[in-house]
Amino acid sequence: MIPLDLHPSGRHFLQIPGPSPVPDRILRAMSLPTIDHRGPEFAGLGKKVIAGLQQVFQTKHPVAIYPASGTGAWEAALANTMSPGDALLMFETGHFATLWQKMALRLGLKPEFLAVPGTDAETGLPNAWRRGVDAALIEQRLRADTQHAIKAVCVVHNETSTGVTSDIAAVRRAIDAARHPALLLVDTISGLASADYRHDEWGVDVTVSGSQKGLMLPPGISFNALSPKALEASKHAKLPRSFWAWDEIVEMNKGGYWPYTPNTNLLYGLSEALDMILEQGLPAVFARHQRWAEGVRAAVCAWGLPIQCADAAVYSPVLTGVVTPAGVDADALRALIHARFDLSLGTGLGKVKGRMFRIGHLGDCNDLTLMAALSGVEMGFRLFGVPMAGSGVAAAMEFFASHPQQQPLQAAA
Numbered sequence: 001m002i003p004l005d006l007h008p009s010g011r012h013f014l015q016i017p018g019p020s021p022v023p024d025r026i027l028r029a030m031s032l033p034t035i036d037h038r039g040p041e042f043a044g045l046g047k048k049v050i051a052g053l054q055q056v057f058q059t060k061h062p063v064a065i066y067p068a069s070g071t072g073a074w075e076a077a078l079a080n081t082m083s084p085g086d087a088l089l090m091f092e093t094g095h096f097a098t099l100w101q102k103m104a105l106r107l108g109l110k111p112e113f114l115a116v117p118g119t120d121a122e123t124g125l126p127n128a129w130r131r132g133v134d135a136a137l138i139e140q141r142l143r144a145d146t147q148h149a150i151k152a153v154c155v156v157h158n159e160t161s162t163g164v165t166s167d168i169a170a171v172r173r174a175i176d177a178a179r180h181p182a183l184l185l186v187d188t189i190s191g192l193a194s195a196d197y198r199h200d201e202w203g204v205d206v207t208v209s210g211s212q213k214g215l216m217l218p219p220g221i222s223f224n225a226l227s228p229k230a231l232e233a234s235k236h237a238k239l240p241r242s243f244w245a246w247d248e249i250v251e252m253n254k255g256g257y258w259p260y261t262p263n264t265n266l267l268y269g270l271s272e273a274l275d276m277i278l279e280q281g282l283p284a285v286f287a288r289h290q291r292w293a294e295g296v297r298a299a300v301c302a303w304g305l306p307i308q309c310a311d312a313a314v315y316s317p318v319l320t321g322v323v324t325p326a327g328v329d330a331d332a333l334r335a336l337i338h339a340r341f342d343l344s345l346g347t348g349l350g351k352v353k354g355r356m357f358r359i360g361h362l363g364d365c366n367d368l369t370l371m372a373a374l375s376g377v378e379m380g381f382r383l384f385g386v387p388m389a390g391s392g393v394a395a396a397m398e399f400f401a402s403h404p405q406q407q408p409l410q411a412a413a
Contacts, residue, residue, distance in 0.1 A: 015373040016346040017160050017319035018190055019212035019219055020363030022269075026216060029272035030265045037264055038257065046256030049267055052274030056192060056215075056282070057207060057225040059199040064224040064249045067263040070189040070210035073222035074100050075107070076244035077185050077206040081230055083238035084108045086151040089141060089182065091115070091133045095161035095350035100154060100187060107239060111154075114141060123306055123323050129351055130310040132159075132166035135174040142178035152183040152205075158191030160213075161349040163321040163358065164309045165195055172203040183230060189213060189222075193277055194289045194318045194362045205230040211266065214289075214318070215273045216363040220266050226250070287406060289317035292361035292370055294403070296320045299374045299396040303381070304389025308356050319346065322377075323356045328386055330357045337380035343373060367400045 014021050035041050053063045066072055082088070085108065090101045092115035104111040114137050115128035123130070133155050142150065153175060158165045168186055175182060183205040188197050192207075193214030199207050204227065211221035226246065234246050248259040277285055293315060300307055300322050308321025324330045334345050334357050346358030359377070361370055371393070378393050380386075 010342070013341070013343040013369070013373055013376065015360050015369075016344050017163075017213070017358050017360035017362065020214070020216055020360060021365070022218060023216055023276070023364040025276065026269045026272045030269040032265070032268050034264050037262055042264070043256030045267055045271060046253065046258070046262075049270050049274060050253055050256075052271070052278060053223065053225075055278060056274065057199045057209075057223075058197065058201065058282075059207075059225050061200070061228065062226045062231070062246075062250045062253065064226065064246055064253070065258075065262070065267075066222045066224075066244070067220060067261075067266075068222045069219055070187070070208065070222050071099075071103075072244070073189075073208040073210065073224055074103055074187065076222075076224050076241070076246075077208050078104060078107055078109065079237070079239045079241040079244050080224075080234040080246050081183055081185070081206065081237050082107070082109055082151060083236075085110060087112065087149045088152050088154055089114065089138065089150045090154040091138065091156075091166075092128045093131070093133060093156050093162065093164055093166060094129050094159040096159060096187065096189070097156045098350060100156070104154070112141070112150075114138065120310060122310070123355070124326075125308075125323070125355060126351055127310075129162050130164070130308060132164045132311060132314040133171055135167065135170040138171060139174035139178050142175060142180040142182065145180065148181055150180070150182050152185050154185045155187070157186050157188035157197060158195050158316055158318050160190040160319065161321075161352070161358075162308050163316040163319045164311070165191065165314050165316045165318075167314065168197075168204065169202045176203075183233060190318050190362075192223075193285065195316065196282075196286050199225045199227075203227075205233075211270065214285075214362055215270065216276075217266060217269050217273055220263055221270060286317070289362060291403060291405065292365065292367075293317040293320060295367070295396045295399040296359055296361050296370060296374065298399040299377075299392030301392075302388075302390045302395035303378070303392040304387075308352065308358075318362045319358050319360045321348075321352075321356050321358050325386065328384070330354055333357065333380055333384050333386065336384055337376055340383065341376040341379065343376040345373075345377070371396060371400070
């Protein structure tokens, strides 16, 4: 057993796709003394973080904040909008879409799971786990639902298990083209504050997200961004809910408070994270993540290995999945890299376990952080005997050197 107080020299390289490394600036904010969550000082904090989150979600409507993980926010989205036995249309894009579907079953709902059919010839992996949501399949199924039995369409924006970012605007267009009244529920737990996301413009009814990815916080806060249509649906939904209920949260949030004890010090950190993101501006944040992703993909291509996402149009700016050659146990490779170089990489999950690993490039990161991670991977390949077509480190170095950041970051306050 590894002792919990083991601290090798230097910093651990945490290059999983979340929880992401927490900036020192946020850690310092979280260390402030806890205040009275019913006092006037707290009300100012509450109003500030809600207003900041509205900017990040790109919405003018309420954002409910829970002291919970993203899984809790999944449940909140369903419990506030659905009634027992309601039909859902969900789309399989990877492990987290699958977990959300399993939750719907456990809540007594009737999810139908659509997927891109077939097996990928290059890797032998399911096509559904290498591609994004196919909006045409959603439109086709909704057109067939002439009785409007389907109450919601549920999709994952940035599938953390595969590195695929689906086109949410296309899903909204598909629902509208089918003239169907279904709600649109979207998980952007790993996408928020790293990949472009527009709750209002894309016509999303409930957006689910969490604190530990692009917001650069520890786990423990999750969110539901709400549309007026979703709030109206919640008035008629019959699934039981108390802790997750939107009505009390939205009402008390108007004054900056919560109907229960919020996680005060994480909200300090959230306030600081929002300052950091909004000081830079969302376009600069999104461009930075896209650039990092391109540099990492340059390395994977130079190694001659397949990228888990098979459609270049929906490459994730948050993480890159790397498929290992047949016969190479990706988890054993990860374990060697961790032991030798103190570098954590994301494991393959569900149907791709053992066949791939994930490199996170999100949050508190920079070019040299990624170069170190890629060096650790390449050294691990050599030690493990993984054949490479060329040096991914050299390819990434060339990319970052020849593609400087186009929008320089503003100095921290």
